Amino acid sequence: MKISLKKSPDRGPIPKPTISRLCKIYRMLEDIEKDDQDTISSKEIGKRIGAGSHTIRKDIGYLGEKGTSGAGYNVSKLRAQIAERFGFDIEKRACIVGLGRLGTAIMNYEKILNQNFRIVAGFDSSINKLETIRTDIPVYPTYEISDVVKRENIKLAVITTPVDAAEKVCRHLIDGGVQGIINFSPKILHPPSDMVHINNIDLVDEFRFLSAQYTLDQK
Amino acid sequence: MKISLKKSPDRGPIPKPTISRLCKIYRMLEDIEKDDQDTISSKEIGKRIGAGSHTIRKDIGYLGEKGTSGAGYNVSKLRAQIAERFGFDIEKRACIVGLGRLGTAIMNYEKILNQNFRIVAGFDSSINKLETIRTDIPVYPTYEISDVVKRENIKLAVITTPVDAAEKVCRHLIDGGVQGIINFSPKILHPPSDMVHINNIDLVDEFRFLSAQYTLDQK
DNA sequence: GTGTGTGAAATTCTTCACAGCG
DNA sequence: CGCTGTGAAGAATTTCACACAC
Numbered sequence: 001m002k003i004s005l006k007k008s009p010d011r012g013p014i015p016k017p018t019i020s021r022l023c024k025i026y027r028m029l030e031d032i033e034k035d036d037q038d039t040i041s042s043k044e045i046g047k048r049i050g051a052g053s054h055t056i057r058k059d060i061g062y063l064g065e066k067g068t069s070g071a072g073y074n075v076s077k078l079r080a081q082i083a084e085r086f087g088f089d090i091e092k093r094a095c096i097v098g099l100g101r102l103g104t105a106i107m108n109y110e111k112i113l114n115q116n117f118r119i120v121a122g123f124d125s126s127i128n129k130l131e132t133i134r135t136d137i138p139v140y141p142t143y144e145i146s147d148v149v150k151r152e153n154i155k156l157a158v159i160t161t162p163v164d165a166a167e168k169v170c171r172h173l174i175d176g177g178v179q180g181i182i183n184f185s186p187k188i189l190h191p192p193s194d195m196v197h198i199n200n201i202d203l204v205d206e207f208r209f210l211s212a213q214y215t216l217d218q219k
Numbered sequence: 220m221k222i223s224l225k226k227s228p229d230r231g232p233i234p235k236p237t238i239s240r241l242c243k244i245y246r247m248l249e250d251i252e253k254d255d256q257d258t259i260s261s262k263e264i265g266k267r268i269g270a271g272s273h274t275i276r277k278d279i280g281y282l283g284e285k286g287t288s289g290a291g292y293n294v295s296k297l298r299a300q301i302a303e304r305f306g307f308d309i310e311k312r313a314c315i316v317g318l319g320r321l322g323t324a325i326m327n328y329e330k331i332l333n334q335n336f337r338i339v340a341g342f343d344s345s346i347n348k349l350e351t352i353r354t355d356i357p358v359y360p361t362y363e364i365s366d367v368v369k370r371e372n373i374k375l376a377v378i379t380t381p382v383d384a385a386e387k388v389c390r391h392l393i394d395g396g397v398q399g400i401i402n403f404s405p406k407i408l409h410p411p412s413d414m415v416h417i418n419n420i421d422l423v424d425e426f427r428f429l430s431a432q433y434t435l436d437q438k
Numbered sequence: 439g440t441g442t443g444t445g446a447a448a449t450t451c452t453t454c455a456c457a458g459c460g
Numbered sequence: 461c462g463c464t465g466t467g468a469a470g471a472a473t474t475t476c477a478c479a480c481a482c
Contacts, residue, residue, distance in 0.1 A: 017450090100324075101324035102324040180429030180432070197433055202246075209239055234472070288441055
C-alpha cells in the first residue's frame with residue numbers, strides 16, 4: 001500500500017533574490033496578460049527576466065501553487081498568486097521627500113499611480129519650492145514629515161534630498177511609520193530595525209559599478 | 220631553513236558583490252579624505268556601508284594592497300588603489316537617452332560631472348523637445364545615437380525613454396560602442412555579449428520589492 | 439591591545455538531474 | 461514528448477577563527 005505522504009517542500013523563508021525575481025516576473029505577467037497568451041513556461045519566463053528555467057521553477061515553488069506539467073503556468077493564476085503572497089493587491093501609500101528635479105520627476109511618474117502605489121504627499125524644506133510646485137499631490141514642509149506620514153498612513157518613501165538632509169529625513173520617516181525607503185541620496189542609510197527596509201540607489205555608484213566591470217573585463 | 224614561499228592569496232576574479240562594495244567604499248573614502256582622518260579600520264568601513272569587518276577585509280584583499288595591522292588602512296592609499304584597479308582615474312564619457320523629466324533631471328545632476336563621469340550628449344526622439352531644452356550639453360535626435368556615440372567615444376549611457384523605445388535604443392547604443400547601460404525603463408534589457416553590462420532599475424519594481432519584504436515579515 | 443590576512447567552515451543561492459504528470 | 465517539482469550537487473559568498481603585525 002502506498003502512503004501518499006506529501007512532504008512539504010521548500011517552505012523556508014523566501015530568499016531575497018527570489019523575491020526580487022518574483023517582482024520582475026509579476027510585472028512581466030501583467031504585460032503578458034494583456035496579450036492573448038494565457039499560459040507560459042518557466043523557460044520563457046527565464047529568458048525574459050534573465051535567469052535559467054530551473055531558477056524560475058524554484059522561485060515559483062516558494063509560492064506553493066503548482067503549474068501544469070507539459071503546459072507551463074497559468075498566467076493570471078500565477079500573477080494572482082504572487083500578488084496575494086506579497087500583498088500587491090493592497091494599495092500602498094507613498095511619499096517623496098525632496099522636490100528637486102529628480103523628486104518632482106518621480107512624483108509625476110504616472111506609472112506608479114496605476115500600480116497600487118499612490119503617492120499621497122511631497123515634502124521639501126524650501127517654502128519657496130512648495131509654493132511654486134504645480135501638482136495635484138499635496139506638499140508639506142519637511143518638519144511635518146512624521147505627522148503627515150502617520151496621519152496619511154504612508155508606508156513607502158522616496159528620498160531625493162541633498163546628502164546632508166538624508167539622515168534626518170530618514171529618521172522622521174521611520175518615526176512616522178514608514179517601512180520601506182528608496183534613497184537616491186549618496187548617503188548610505190541603514191535600517192534601524194528589521195521592520196524597515198531601505199534601498200540605497202546612488203547614480204554615481206551605479207556608474208562606477210558599470211565602469212568598474214567593463215574596465216575589469218578588459219584586462 | 221624556512222623557505223619564505225609567499226603563497227599568492229585570493230587572486231581569482233573579483234566577485235560582483237565585492238566590486239559593488241568597493242565602489243561604495245571608494246565614495247566613502249573620498250568623503251573621509253576631506254576630513255582630517257587619514258586612516259580607517261575595516262570595522263568602521265563595514266559599519267558605514269553595512270557589512271561586517273570580515274567582509275571588508277576580504278574585499279580589500281582582492282586589491283592586493285595591504286593595510287597596516289593595528290592601525291587600519293591608509294585612506295588615500297586605499298582610495299588610489301581602488302581607483303587604479305577599476306580605472307576611476309580615467310574620465311568616462313556618458314550620454315542620456317530620453318529627455319523627459321527623469322532624463323533631464325539626471326542630465327543636470329551636477330554631482331556626476333565632478334566624478335570623472337562626463338555627460339557629453341543627450342538624445343530624444345522629439346524634435347520639439349530638442350529645441351526647447353535648456354542645457355549646455357549638446358542634444359541630438361535618437362536616430363543619430365550610434366554615430367554620435369562612436370564619434371564622441373561614449374562608453375556609458377542612461378536610458379530614460381518610454382518602454383517601447385528602450386530595446387531599439389539599447390541596440391543602437393551598443394552598436395556605437397557603449398559598454399555600460401543604466402536602464403530606467405520598465406523593460407528588462409539583456410546584454411548581448413559579455414562585453415556589455417546593463418543595470419536595469421525600475422522604480423515600480425523597487426517599490427514592489429520593498430513592499431513585498433515588509434509584507435512578508437509581517438507574517 | 440587593536441586590527442589585519444587568510445584558510446576553513448558555514449551559509450546562501452543556483453544549477454543539475456531526473457521522476458512523474460498531462 | 462515537453463514541462464514541472466524537487467532533492468541533491470555544486471558554486472558563489474559570507475562569516476568565523478586565529479596567527480601574526482604594529
